[in-house]
Amino acid sequence: MNKGAMCASVLAFLLLLTLVPFSGQAAGNQDAYFVKESFADQAVKGEESASFDYLEVRVVFYVNVSGPGQYNLTAGLEAGGGEMATCSTAGLYSQGQHSVTLRFRNRDVYNGRAIGRYSVHLTLKTPNFPLAPVEDYYTTSQSYHYSDFNPDFFAPYPPGSEFLYTDGQDTTTIRNNYMTFIFEKGTASMRYYFTQDQGAGKNGRFSVTFVRVLGYQDRGFGFNRSLAAHEASLAGGFWKIGALENGTHRAFGPYMRFNIIYSLTMRDQFGSTAATVNVTLSFYFSGNPRTSSDRLFTIAGSTQAELMIDLELSNTIGDTGLALETILTDSSRNHDFLLRDAIGDFKYNETNPKTKEYKLSPRLPDTIPKITFMNKWDAITYGVFSWPTPARSVFSGSEGNLNTDVTYVPEGRNMRLYLAYPARGNFIGVHHDIYFGLEGTQPPPTKPLPGAGERHDPLLYLLGSFLALAIIYLTMRLRSRSYVEEDEQLERIEELELSEDEPAPVSIQENVEGEEEEWRRKFEQQKESEDAPGKHGEPPEAESRPSEPPHTEKKPSEHPEKEGTRTPEKRPEGPPMKKGRKKGRKPTGGD
Amino acid sequence: MDIGLLKDVFIAWMTVFSVTLFLISLISYARTRNRRIMLVGTAFLLFSIKGVALSIGLYWPQIMKVTTDLPSLLFDVFILLILYFATLKE
Numbered sequence: 001m002n003k004g005a006m007c008a009s010v011l012a013f014l015l016l017l018t019l020v021p022f023s024g025q026a027a028g029n030q031d032a033y034f035v036k037e038s039f040a041d042q043a044v045k046g047e048e049s050a051s052f053d054y055l056e057v058r059v060v061f062y063v064n065v066s067g068p069g070q071y072n073l074t075a076g077l078e079a080g081g082g083e084m085a086t087c088s089t090a091g092l093y094s095q096g097q098h099s100v101t102l103r104f105r106n107r108d109v110y111n112g113r114a115i116g117r118y119s120v121h122l123t124l125k126t127p128n129f130p131l132a133p134v135e136d137y138y139t140t141s142q143s144y145h146y147s148d149f150n151p152d153f154f155a156p157y158p159p160g161s162e163f164l165y166t167d168g169q170d171t172t173t174i175r176n177n178y179m180t181f182i183f184e185k186g187t188a189s190m191r192y193y194f195t196q197d198q199g200a201g202k203n204g205r206f207s208v209t210f211v212r213v214l215g216y217q218d219r220g221f222g223f224n225r226s227l228a229a230h231e232a233s234l235a236g237g238f239w240k241i242g243a244l245e246n247g248t249h250r251a252f253g254p255y256m257r258f259n260i261i262y263s264l265t266m267r268d269q270f271g272s273t274a275a276t277v278n279v280t281l282s283f284y285f286s287g288n289p290r291t292s293s294d295r296l297f298t299i300a301g302s303t304q305a306e307l308m309i310d311l312e313l314s315n316t317i318g319d320t321g322l323a324l325e326t327i328l329t330d331s332s333r334n335h336d337f338l339l340r341d342a343i344g345d346f347k348y349n350e351t352n353p354k355t356k357e358y359k360l361s362p363r364l365p366d367t368i369p370k371i372t373f374m375n376k377w378d379a380i381t382y383g384v385f386s387w388p389t390p391a392r393s394v395f396s397g398s399e400g401n402l403n404t405d406v407t408y409v410p411e412g413r414n415m416r417l418y419l420a421y422p423a424r425g426n427f428i429g430v431h432h433d434i435y436f437g438l439e440g441t442q443p444p445p446t447k448p449l450p451g452a453g454e455r456h457d458p459l460l461y462l463l464g465s466f467l468a469l470a471i472i473y474l475t476m477r478l479r480s481r482s483y484v485e486e487d488e489q490l491e492r493i494e495e496l497e498l499s500e501d502e503p504a505p506v507s508i509q510e511n512v513e514g515e516e517e518e519w520r521r522k523f524e525q526q527k528e529s530e531d532a533p534g535k536h537g538e539p540p541e542a543e544s545r546p547s548e549p550p551h552t553e554k555k556p557s558e559h560p561e562k563e564g565t566r567t568p569e570k571r572p573e574g575p576p577m578k579k580g581r582k583k584g585r586k587p588t589g590g591d
Numbered sequence: 592m593d594i595g596l597l598k599d600v601f602i603a604w605m606t607v608f609s610v611t612l613f614l615i616s617l618i619s620y621a622r623t624r625n626r627r628i629m630l631v632g633t634a635f636l637l638f639s640i641k642g643v644a645l646s647i648g649l650y651w652p653q654i655m656k657v658t659t660d661l662p663s664l665l666f667d668v669f670i671l672l673i674l675y676f677a678t679l680k681e
Contacts (some may be wrong), residue, residue: 456599456649464603472611475679 031126032071034136035060035097041120041140043148044103051153054103055144057120061098061134068094069127076121077104077112083121084112106149116143163256163285167241174256174285181285183260213266213279214323214418256285279324322430323420327411391421391432402430601664602649606642608671613639615678638671 038060043052059073074088085108089100102120117140124134147153160177167173174181183190189209246256262279393402407418421430616632619625645664648657 457596458599458650460596460599461603461646461649464600465607467600468604468607468611472607472675475676479679 029126029128029131029134031065031128031131032061032063032124032134034122034124034134034138035062036136036138038097038099039138039141041142043144051106051150052148053106053151055106055109055118055140055149057102057104057138057140059100059102059120059122059138061100061124063093063095063098063126065126065128066095068092071127072125073100073102074123074125075102075104076123077109078119078121079112079114079116082112082114084108084114084118107151109144109149110146110151113146115145117141118144161254163246163254165244165246165256165258172241172260174258174283176254179285181283188262208329209327210279210281211325211327213264214325256283258283323418326417326419327414328417329414391430393421394429394431402432404432598659598661598664599649601661601668602642602645602659605664605667605671606639606646608668608675609635609638609642612671612675612678635674638667641667 038058040058042056044054044056045052055077057075059075061073063069063071069092070090071093072088072090074086076083077085085104087102087104089102091098091100120138120140122134122136122138126134162176164175165173166175170185172183172185181190187209188211240261241258244256244258246254248254260281260283262281264279391402391404393400402421405418405420405422407420409416419432421432613632613635616628616635620628620632644655644657645659647655652658
């Protein structure tokens with residue numbers, strides 16, 4: 001094997017490896033580095049904005065230098081090889097981890113016209129001049145669509161988006177061309193679905209049934225249903241419609257708000273009044289299908305029916321709590337069915353709140369975190385979580401926080417949900433803003449494949465193919481060249497062999513002519529010598545030979561090499577010939 | 592540079608090398624009719640199929656959901672490089 005070819009291949013391979021980020025930066029700036037595991041990105045939208053106002057990226061870096069110094073961070077938002085926006089910040093940082101939030105303006109993102117995951121090119125200049133700045137790339141955790149950052153966007157709404165409100169004897173109905181909401185008074189349940197493609201199965205439809213209110217003993221371990229001491233069905237109460245409000249939102253188009261207020265009395269096992277409960281269900285509709293997105297994310301609030309639960313208790317028994325039992329159903333199972341908190345982050349306990357806890361990143365007040373219970377990919381699991389923003393307990397004009405535990409239990413395609421408030425004391429009110437929602441007018445995107453979202457470039461594929469082919473070509477070329485060199489070397493050896501016996505090689509034809517000439521000369525000499533002794537006796541045996549034509553057949557020669565019948569022992573000294581190559585090699589002209 | 596982009600390079604590298612080795616072994620088998628060479632060629636054929644599948648999974652995941660991670664890919668490329676130079680060894 002040619003060592004040069006192998007070295008070239010290994011070099012090319014190592015050259016490729018240098019493309020791996022940071023592989024060649026060992027000797028670079030070590031004063032700081034980026035902690036990309038802690039990076040985060042999100043689109044930020046104000047309540048009144050029809051599109052996102054910023055693309056926000058949280059950059060985390062670690063400073064190795066002990067003393068404080070001035071650091072300049074510059075970030076360029078890139079997509080498809082082009083830069084869309086830049087922003088920079090500077091600060092005085094000392095050793096440790098630091099977090100900086102960068103905001104790219106919506107207009108810049110919109111003008112970039114890019115779709116997908118964006119790349120952020122980070123450059124951190126450290127104070128120890130002239131060290132090269134620390135550079136790195138970060139790919140956003142989610143895909144973005146430039147049109148969602150259009151600063152001039154005003155949510156258009158089609159004809160028929162205006163809501164019609166009907167309050168009948170048994171049902172209350174809100175309807176427009178795109179959605180229908182029906183509240184059934186007899187069962188205290190509501191059904192909500194989009195009518196745009198009703199029946200096609202791809203539009204959203206869900207129902208919420210408020211089953212009952214449970215009073216329970218709170219012994220400090222949170223909600224435990226088995227300890228329920230009294231309960232009341234919401235359907236058994238009486239209700240009234242609250243204030244009605246409608247208008248047009250800049251971002252979401254027409255909207256409507258109204259309240260349904262229940263009042264019911266809970267009795268304990270002795271028939272005494274345990275508590276009087278007022279439940280206020282506040283509904284908010286903004287059914288503009290055009291603002292809803294069929295992209296990878298949804299503009300919050302654009303297509304959701306929301307409700308707020310406001311419980312007012314009176315005459316409650318001490319050390320008790322209250323739970324609202326609800327059944328949620330997504331009949332089409334095509335949508336993310338979500339509960340969401342009004343503000344703040346939340347803790348989400350998948351199975352056991354004491355052993356497993358997921359704490360999401362703090363959010364800005366204008367974003368609404370949500371918890372998805374139902375979607376078409378994953379089954380509902382049993383779980384418990386708690387709102388980080390507690391409900392408010394109101395008693396005699398003073399307010400206090402009231403922790404809210406939420407337990408959810410799968411029930412076929414439905415989910416049974418318990419909202420529990422440990423309300424201690426008498427005559428207290430519980431106010432909790434909680435939202436049931438169905439996200440999007442379109443089915444959610446298919447579940448991402450493992451590795452999906454990675455960027456791929458066919459040019460790099462071609463580069464890899466070209467490099468591999470180049471290595472193959474190079475090795476083949478060098479290998480064939482070694483054959484030629486070997487042949488030439490063999491020829492030189494053979495020429496050397498011949499030059500030791502004769503000055504110059506002769507051809508077969510010349511050999512034959514030379515032999516004939518020699519034989520003729522010998523014959524003539526013999527004839528001359530025979531002419532004299534011939535008188536005395538028989539002619540010699542060779543006498544007949546002259547009559548024969550001078551044959552060209554092989555005759556043992558004194559110099560067999562001259563005739564191409566070299567013997568191994570006569571091989572001159574020199575580089576050894578390779579056996580394998582001797583076999584198939586073409587004959588040289590000298591032979 | 593996104594480290595995921597290196598997959599493109601190495602998958603292409605692996606595919607081309609494995610196809611080449613398969614062709615070489617095919618030619619060798621045609622000349623020698625040695626069954627051991629046929630077995631080796633089958634191994635290279637499987638490598639080639641893997642490379643093609645990874646290439647499809649890279650750009651058309653809706654057709655074939657085949658993925659790999661970069662370290663495994665590097666191992667494959669190293670293995671094929673060694674095998675390739677082993678075939679060149681006289």
